[in-house]
Amino acid sequence: GQSLEQPSEVTAVEGAIVQINCTYQTSGFYGLSWYQQHDGGAPTFLSYNALDGLEETGRFSSFLSRSDSYGYLLLQELQMKDSASYFCAVRTYNQGGKLIFGQGTELSVKP
């Protein structure tokens, strides 16, 4: 089967750094994506890793280790607006490149 595991919730303070981990089991692995979803809104694409290593996009970075079936999203200089749910998702080769999502991590940023 295919499954992803990530923490259900994380709390941090403004200006801090937070890391959201994701472990996965899947066949036909192509890459690991991260999405942000504010309450009541559309999930929005943050980052994508197909190869091992770190990808940096502004305050957000994402890491992948294919051998460990593990990745993480790193958020730096946290802001109140970063409070949202964060989903890791595995993209597979099969049938249109479908995304399989984790359950999501609810991040609360406190003053």
Add this chain to the structure above:
Amino acid sequence: ETGVTQTPRHLVMGMTNKKSLKCEQHLGHNAMYWYKQSAKKPLELMFVYSLEERVENNSVPSRFSPECPNSSHLFLHLHTLQPEDSALYLCASSQAPPARDGYTFGSGTRLTVV
């Protein structure tokens, strides 16, 4: 505006009603998807259309019926739903086969079955 537009944003329907959800994208993508998002659960993939052909039906009950008349439009026809079908229904589009950029999601239709 996300590039993927879903209508209606909210829908309340009785168990005997028939309704349709609409999704439209003008991003030039060739794959479209329906996901169901229930509270405290992962996004659940329902249907995948690639090049207007349905390539996956993820064990979804027949009371949900998708339609993809062209690469820009996707519908989800609903009939005789159950209260447990109440959820946020998200449409997404992407390039297929996989490319570096991700899915673009619509804002969803919040469905309540009474």
